[in-house]
Amino acid sequence: MTTTPMLQYSGVHAHYGAIHALRGVDLNVQKGEIVTLIGANGAGKSTLMMSLFGKPAASAGKIAFQGNDITRVPTHDISRQGIALVPEGRRIFPRMTVLENLQMGSTFADPAHFDADTRRVFDMFPILEQRQLQRAGTLSGGEQQMLAIGRALMGRPQLLLLDEPSLGLAPLYIKQVFRIIRELNERDGMTILLVEQNAHHALNVAHRGYVLQHGEIVLTGTGKELLASPEVRAAYLEGSAQAHG
Amino acid sequence: MGQFIQQLINGLTLGAVYGLIALGYTMVYGIIGMINFAHGDIYMVAAIIAVTVLTLLGALGISAVPLAILITLAVVIFFTAIYGWSVERVAYRPLRKASRLAPLISAIGMSIFLQNMVQLTQGARVKPIHAMMPGGFELFTHDGFSVHLAYTQIMIISVTIILLAVFSYLITRTSFGRQQRACEQDQTMTALLGINVDRTISYTFMLGAALAAVAGVMVTVYYGVVDFSIGFVAGIKAFTAAVLGGIGSLPGAMLGGLIIGMIESFWSAYLSPEYKDVATFGILILVLMFRPSGLLGRPEVEKV
Ligand SMILES: Nc1ncnc2c1ncn2[C@@H]1O[C@H](COP(=O)(O)OP(=O)(O)O)[C@@H](O)[C@H]1O
Ligand SMILES: [Mg+2]
Numbered sequence: 341m342t343t344t345p346m347l348q349y350s351g352v353h354a355h356y357g358a359i360h361a362l363r364g365v366d367l368n369v370q371k372g373e374i375v376t377l378i379g380a381n382g383a384g385k386s387t388l389m390m391s392l393f394g395k396p397a398a399s400a401g402k403i404a405f406q407g408n409d410i411t412r413v414p415t416h417d418i419s420r421q422g423i424a425l426v427p428e429g430r431r432i433f434p435r436m437t438v439l440e441n442l443q444m445g446s447t448f449a450d451p452a453h454f455d456a457d458t459r460r461v462f463d464m465f466p467i468l469e470q471r472q473l474q475r476a477g478t479l480s481g482g483e484q485q486m487l488a489i490g491r492a493l494m495g496r497p498q499l500l501l502l503d504e505p506s507l508g509l510a511p512l513y514i515k516q517v518f519r520i521i522r523e524l525n526e527r528d529g530m531t532i533l534l535v536e537q538n539a540h541h542a543l544n545v546a547h548r549g550y551v552l553q554h555g556e557i558v559l560t561g562t563g564k565e566l567l568a569s570p571e572v573r574a575a576y577l578e579g580s581a582q583a584h585g
Numbered sequence: 586m587g588q589f590i591q592q593l594i595n596g597l598t599l600g601a602v603y604g605l606i607a608l609g610y611t612m613v614y615g616i617i618g619m620i621n622f623a624h625g626d627i628y629m630v631a632a633i634i635a636v637t638v639l640t641l642l643g644a645l646g647i648s649a650v651p652l653a654i655l656i657t658l659a660v661v662i663f664f665t666a667i668y669g670w671s672v673e674r675v676a677y678r679p680l681r682k683a684s685r686l687a688p689l690i691s692a693i694g695m696s697i698f699l700q701n702m703v704q705l706t707q708g709a710r711v712k713p714i715h716a717m718m719p720g721g722f723e724l725f726t727h728d729g730f731s732v733h734l735a736y737t738q739i740m741i742i743s744v745t746i747i748l749l750a751v752f753s754y755l756i757t758r759t760s761f762g763r764q765q766r767a768c769e770q771d772q773t774m775t776a777l778l779g780i781n782v783d784r785t786i787s788y789t790f791m792l793g794a795a796l797a798a799v800a801g802v803m804v805t806v807y808y809g810v811v812d813f814s815i816g817f818v819a820g821i822k823a824f825t826a827a828v829l830g831g832i833g834s835l836p837g838a839m840l841g842g843l844i845i846g847m848i849e850s851f852w853s854a855y856l857s858p859e860y861k862d863v864a865t866f867g868i869l870i871l872v873l874m875f876r877p878s879g880l881l882g883r884p885e886v887e888k889v
Contacts, residue, residue, distance in 0.1 A: 393777055419779040431774040433767050444767055447760060448779045495779070 344407040346371045346499055346531050347392075352401035354384075354391045354555075361387040363555040364401065369499070369533050374525050376534045376542040376563070378576055379552035385535040386428045388552065389501050393418045393425065405499070420448050424497035428504055428535075430488040434477025438468055441476050441487055445494030453496065461490035464520060482513040489520065500524065503535045514538070518545055539576035543567045551576075587730030592850045598738045598807070600846025601745035605800040606823035607830065607838035608752070609669075609793025615769045615833040616789045619685075622692040623672050625820015626699035627794050631665040631801025632811040633703055636712045639805070643715070650717055654740075654806065662798045668699075669794025670787055677790075678783070696816070703813040711812040718806060737807045748799060749839065755792075756835065765789060769833075818862060822849075825869040831882020840880060 345368035354362040361384045369375045379385050391398050394415045403411045405421055432441050442461060446454055462469035465486040476487055485505055492500060506514040518541050524530040536542035543549055543563040551559035566572045606628050613621040638657045647653050676691040721735035756762040767775040768785045776782050805811055826845045830837025845865055852864045
């Protein structure tokens with residue numbers, strides 16, 4: 341890999357007060373890749389994604405996007421670089437309509453793209469089109485997750501971060517979410533960093549993966565290597581793979 | 586009957602003014618979860634600036650009343666919005682992460698500062714202007730009571746309606762309005778989507794101040810006298826209106842304003858004018874005790 345990675349973490353630390361949540365993380369994502377980050381609850385996966393946006397800001401180390409240091413860039417200037425996050429817990433705007441939520445995602449996009457981009461989201465998630473004038477807070481969990489993904493896509497990101505998109509979803513929705521992740525990557529060439537509890541699915545869809553433990557990367561490899569790795573099998577796959585079908 | 590209609594007209598006029606001020610309280614609360622106790626004084630500053638501008642325009646010989654009022658509105662909105670912006674910058678932003686008591690105290694400090702500043706620079710005496718829009722229509726006479734609709738009342742009610750139409754378009758239909766509402770619901774997520782939350786909060790203070798500015802100009806023209814202390818009582822009444830309507834709810838603020846205006850007007854006419862302010866405070870206490878979420882407020886408390 342001689343090209344500049346799309347995203348590169350070098351020795352990144354992050355704190356919440358006295359809690360040391362990231363302890364020198366090195367990670368990179370190349371253009372066109374799906375990279376997954378797996379790890380137990382509280383390992384620091386969400387923190388790693390949020391630190392890209394400065395929430396919390398890295399207390400040491402460097403985060404670069406397409407070769408530019410963005411470690412100290414203000415939160416609101418990150419997405420405009422072409423990065424979008426589907427955060428943990430979806431965080432849709434409950435008292436806005438579905439359509440308004442999508443409009444929020446395209447606040448800084450070219451208005452000329454708006455119709456085509458909503459069309460694309462509605463084709464991907466037809467239920468959102470039927471519900472477009474409904475308050476987002478009244479949607480089911482799965483529908484809210486689709487809306488959060490749709491909102492992120494409205495800004496035409498080059499890099500899409502997904503934090504546990506399958507959490508709490510029915511198996512049917514989980515299948516759909518993973519199908520869409522693959523489609524976005526293969527058809528649209530979108531680069532994706534995926535955090536998942538569902539390690540089996542994630543490692544199947546990803547080109548490469550990292551295992552995070554107590555704020556440190558302890559293992560990395562291709563999706564297949566990690567799937568075959570005894571440590572990963574023991575810690576993250578036993579029992580869970582079958583349960584999630 | 587005549588008396589009743591007359592109080593309805595007076596109450597509507599007062600209610601329009603309280604409603605416009607109440608919008609500022611409710612918007613600021615909606616976005617940062619704080620009561621801006623300096624907001625009533627922002628309204629007072631607007632009224633004082635209005636007197637100055639109107640006097641100046643009179644001296645310059647600009648006597649066409651609609652033109653003078655339009656110029657005054659523009660100038661007063663501009664300067665009052667700057668005051669609103671400054672209050673946020675000086676009294677709130679530095680304390681964004683402090684305990685909830687700190688910004689409350691600094692807002693009260695800001696309120697005292699504004700009153701003293703005006704008192705020192707403008708004097709403590711009431712500032713009168715000559716009647717700009719005297720007269721009105723005599724609608725009808727019933728049982729020897731004639732019902733009047735003053736030109737100033739027509740102005741206040743129609744300006745308020747136009748302003749509300751523009752304002753609700755801004756909030757519900759424009760990108761700025763969506764960003765403003767998004768900040769109310771989830772500031773972190775709004776920032777993740779590329780929106781500058783600090784700037785949106787500043788604009789919210791400015792917008793609230795601008796609405797109070799319009800109220801200040803209209804009251805100046807309506808009553809013809811203002812002084813440094815009018816912000817306190819008007820502020821508490823508008824605050825009561827915002828709480829009654831449901832703090833955080835924009836239609837609620839307007840509805841609350843109308844109800845408070847009506848109560849004040851009918852109370853003065855039928856019970857006792859001396860105790861009309863007591864009526865308002867009584868309502869505030871009752872609402873806080875029995876229905877703290879107000880008439881149109883969301884029952885669940887999201888920010889504690
Ligand atoms: N807002 C917060 N304030 C304080 N501690 C936090 C906060 N968010 C997460 N943490 C702590 O940081 C660590 C990493 O959390 P997180 O990044 O959410 O892990 P994961 O997403 O892998 O479950 C945990 O110990 C968690 O308790
Ligand atoms: Mg997490």
